[in-house]
Amino acid sequence: MELYGYYRSTSSYRVRIALALKGLDYQALPVNLLKGEQRGSDYLALNPQGRVPALRTDQGDLLLQSPAIIEYLEELQPQPALLPADPVGRARARAVAAIIGCDIHPLHNVSVLNRLRAAGQDEAQVNAWIGHWIGQGLAAVEQLIGDQGFCLGAEPGLADLYLIPQVYAAERFNIDLGGYPRIRRVVALAAEHPAFIVAHPSRQVDTPVQ
Amino acid sequence: MELYGYYRSTSSYRVRIALALKGLDYQALPVNLLKGEQRGSDYLALNPQGRVPALRTDQGDLLLQSPAIIEYLEELQPQPALLPADPVGRARARAVAAIIGCDIHPLHNVSVLNRLRAAGQDEAQVNAWIGHWIGQGLAAVEQLIGDQGFCLGAEPGLADLYLIPQVYAAERFNIDLGGYPRIRRVVALAAEHPAFIVAHPSRQVDTPVQ
Structure with missing residues (x-):
């Protein structure tokens, strides 16, 4: 698989965590949002919305939108599961994802x-x-x-892979997390977890050298 | 089931279409957003986010966030299916839903x-x-x-139940849809479809009398 993304894009970061949790290999294809590459004709020909991430499957299909890509990965390789087995538990995880993916992140993206x-x-x-x-x-x-x-259980899942990139963005914007002890607990756990470490913006192929 | 919602809320409208497509009965519990009932202590005790919709299951669980509720309904009653069977087709439908649910609607909601x-x-x-x-x-x-x-096939599905409420909102805001002939085709089909008709904001229990 190939992942069009940007090291600091929180929605790309979500997908990287999902891929890492499932142990799926992929090639990173950076799209430099600062240089406007997402609006270049090459990229727009692939993805008319001009956003990242986008995932190229092994069969050549290009999938857009991180919520759709993450559900695809869950269906492609069900284990380890990002969602619990029971429908109500799945709805609770997806609700946390939607609060972050619909009610927080869209309101502070660069555009x-x-x-x-x-x-x-x-x-x-x-x-x-x-x-x-x-x-x-x-x-x-x-x-x-x-x-x-983690957010909703002993193992990380869908809610966590939305939350950790959102907290990364919050910290970039100097938001005080003092009032959120549960969130800070999850952040501390994720900081020690290999899938979250490998997916972090600080260690991607397009991360600028400090 | 019970659905906390508001007749003109596009995310409530999505869930109403999903319920109608699946032929699921429910009781509508209106939350008057104009009067601020979503911020009242009674509602906040149920739903700390203070938003609609929220779905009370037959087992008494309260589910939040329309994307999570709609996936729950698909799992609860798989037929008629809102999503196709193949993972790539499912991802394409969820991508349209995410464009509307993440990249359009959150930017023009009342708050x-x-x-x-x-x-x-x-x-x-x-x-x-x-x-x-x-x-x-x-x-x-x-x-x-x-x-x-419809958006992605002969029968209506996930993409349609996001698109039709979004178009309803666009028309309220006097957005010209002339440049979107495919979308206008879907709108015309939905206008004749019983599930979309019954879910329309003009005919809910809390719709104001004209």
Whole structure:
């Protein structure tokens, strides 16, 4: 498989964690969002939405959108499972994923922040915007995850692979995580877990040399 | 089952279509977003995120977030299927759902628009914001759906139950759909389909009398 992505894109980061948890090999094909490569004609011919990530399957199909790619990986290789077996448990994991994937991340991605700036919002206003949506969303996640282990169990799963990249973004934006002890517990566990370590933005092929 | 929702909420509307396509009965429990009932202590005790929809299962579990609820319904009652059987087809349907559910709808929901107004954006700026995100997203959907039938096949499925509520929202915002002939074809088909008719915001228990 081939993964079009960007080291610091949180949605690419989610997919990398899913691939690593399942032990699936892939070739990383970086798309430099800072240079606007996602809007280049080559990439748009592949992906008309001009976003990352996109996954090329071994059969040559190009799959878009991280929620769809992650469910595909779960169906392609069911073990280790990202979702529990019972439908209610699966819905609880997908709800955490949706809070992050729909109600937090879309409101602070680069294109949205640039649109706010173009509409005359200054950096203090942009930062207040980011802090509002991340804070509101993480507060909901904090109430929905469990008291021990990863978000919803002893092993990492769907909720965790959404949460850890979202926390990475929150830290880039200097959001205080002091009010979220459960989330901080999950972050500490993930920091020691090989799949989360290998998927981290600091160690991708397109990570800039410091 | 019981569905906490609001007649004009596009994410509630999605779930209503899914329930209707599967022929599942439910009791509608309206939450009046205009009156702020989603932020009342009664509702927040149920759903800490204070959003609709939420689904109470027959076993009493409360499920949040429309993407999670819709996947739950698909698992609870697999036929008629919202998703095709093959993993790549499933990923294509979920990608359309994610474009609408992550990249369009979150950017124009009421809380986001009110936040823009609170940040000093006037109505012309708010309308330009809405038009930008809906236009960009629908342009991608237009390229990803098929040339006949519903979005991705002869029968309606996951992509359609995201698209039709999104188009309803676009029309409320006076977005021109002239550039999207495939989407307009799907809209015309849905207008004649019983599940889409019964789920329409114009005929819910909380729809205001004209």
